[in-house]
Amino acid sequence: MATAWRERSRAAREAGFPYVHALLNEGREAGASLPHSHTQLAWLSEPPPTVVAEGEPGSECAVCAHIASELGASHERAILELDGIVLLAAYGGRLPYELLIAPREHPGGSGYESDLLLAALTVLAEALRRLHSLEGPVPLNAWLHDEGHWHIEVLPRLTVFAGIELGAGIYVNSLAPEDAAAALREEGPKKA
Ligand SMILES: [Zn+2]
Ligand SMILES: [Zn+2]
Structure with a gap:
């Protein structure tokens, strides 16, 4: 997947789209258009508002x-670290098990061109494996x-956004990120 993302992002840049939004929608409740999990790359002419705001x-x-x-x-929201990539339960997560995957050291340049992209996608796959083992086939979204x-x-x-979240921007998360991290740590690595 890392190679495919890299090649497609290069093709986008060559076609005049400097920003590529890679995303994964899993499950119909999360907006997936196909029954199986798949990633998509949206070619954008500029970074989207969420990225600009960050x-x-x-x-x-x-x-x-x-x-x-x-x-x-305390490491209480840290779940694992692999090949320079950390997996954290998002501080102040909006929904149960909101996660952040990032290079531990500040990367120079695009993620699509990074040597760490493969490790990041490996950590993503491991995070989803643990999540599915804890909660079953939950619908989810992920993006770079x-x-x-x-x-x-x-x-x-796992929960749906309702009036308080959509109207007030207040997210009621029934699972503390520390508890989500503990549960995902305990799921442990896949046994060989
Ligand atoms: Zn972000
Ligand atoms: Zn940084």
């Missing part, structure tokens, strides 16, 4: 600061944010 106004990288604080203290400190966000759709 951009660092100052010189500090928000993702670096976040990882340093998550791994520096490819600017600055690129990262993958995973949003399982």
